[in-house]
C-alpha cells in the first residue's frame with residue numbers, strides 16, 4: 001500500500017489531491033500518513049476521517065483544541081503549530097504533496113524532501129525563495145521532485161525522453177488573468193472580488209490575485225529556471241487566453257512540443273501522483289471541434305511589470321527570490337486587507353527590490369533556510385515601511 005502525506009490538504013490543490021486519492025481507491029489503496037491545514041478545521045477533520053489519516057495537523061496552534069474535538073473518537077493523532085508541520089514532514093511517506101500556500105510551505109517541504117521518495121511540488125514559493133536549496137536537498141536524499149504547477153508539469157511532460165541539452169527555450173503560457181484586456185487606468189480601480197475571478201482556473205484566493213497581476217507568471221518563470229536549469233533568457237511568456245496549451249518546449253531543431261488539456265489542476269496533480277504511469281483521471285476530454293480557436297498574444301510589460309521583475313531576480317540570483325516573494329506576499333496581504341490598490345502591489349514590490357535587491361550579501365551560492373527567512377522578514381518590513389510612507 002502506497003504511503004502518502006498532503007501538506008495543505010484543505011486548499012484548492014489539496015482538495016483536488018484528496019479527490020484523486022479517493023478516486024483511486026482511498027484508504028483501501030493508500031496509507032495516509034499526514035494531512036495538514038490551517039484554519040479550515042471542519043474540512044481537515046472530514047478529510048482525515050475519510051482517508052483514515054494517521055495524523056492531522058493544523059498550522060495554527062489556536063486551533064488545536066478545535067481539531068482535537070473534531071477528531072474525538074478516532075485514533076487519528078492531532079498536532080498544531082509550524083513545528084508540528086515540520087515534524088509531520090519528517091514522517092516517512094512514499095509520496096508527498098507540498099501544497100501549502102506561500103513561504104510557509106518551505107520548511108515542511110524541505111523536511112519532506114529528506115524523508116519521502118517523491119515530492120510533488122505545488123508550492124512554487126519554495127523554488128522561488130530557495131530553489132537551489134530544495135533541489136540540492138532532493139538530490140542528496142535521492143528524492144524525486146515532480147512539478148505540479150500546470151505549466152511546469154507540461155514542460156516536464158514535453159521533456160520525457162528528450163535530451164535536455166537540446167532545449168532552446170521554454171514557453172510558459174499565461175491566461176492573462178481577468179484584466180487581460182483592460183487599460184492601466186481601469187486596472188487601478190479593480191477590487192478584490194474582481195481580482196479573484198479567474199476566467200479559466202478555479203484556484204485559491206492568493207494565486208488567483210497573483211494571476212491577475214501576473215506575479216504568478218513571474219514566480220513561474222523563476223520556478224522554471226530552477227527546475228529545468230535553463231538560462232533566464234531561454235524563458236518566454238506567451239499569453240494564451242484559453243489555457244488549453246499548458247506550456248511548450250522549443251528545441252534546437254526548431255520543433256516545439258506542447259502539452260494540452262482542459263484547465264483542471266487534477267490533470268497535473270494526477271500526472272505527479274501516477275508518474276511514471278498514466279492512469280485514467282476524472283477530467284474533461286478536449287473536443288477540438290468545440291474549441292474553435294487557440295489564440296496567442298505577446299506579454300505587456302507596461303500593464304504587467306511583474307515579468308520584468310522576475311527577469312531581474314533571475315539575473316541577480318542568490319536571495320533575490322526570497323526578497324521578491326516576501327515583498328509580493330506582503331503586497332498581496334495589503335491588497336486583500338484593502339490597504340493598497342491593485343496596481344500598488346507591483347509598486348510595492350518594485351520599491352522593495354530597489355531597496356534590498358542590491359544588498360551585497362544576497363549574492364550567495366549556498367543559501368540556508370535561515371537566510372531565506374531573514375530576507376523574507378526584511379522584505380515584508382520594507383514593504384510595510386513603503387505602505388506607511390505613502391499615506
Ligand code: NDP
Pocket residue numbers: 007008009010011012013014036037038039040041059098099100101102104105122123124125148149150201202203204205206207265
Ligand atoms: P489555498 O489558499 O487554496 O490553500 C492553501 C493551503 O495552505 C490550505 O490548506 C491552507 O489551510 C494552508 N495554509 C494557509 N496558510 C498556512 C500557513 N501559514 N501555514 C500552513 N498552512 C497554511 O492555496 P492553493 O491550493 O491555491 O495553492 C497552494 C500552492 O499551490 C500555492 O503555492 C500555489 O501557488 C500553488 N499552486 C496552486 C494552483 C491552484 O490551482 N490552486 C496551481 C498551481 C500552483 P486552510 O485552508 O485550512 O486555512
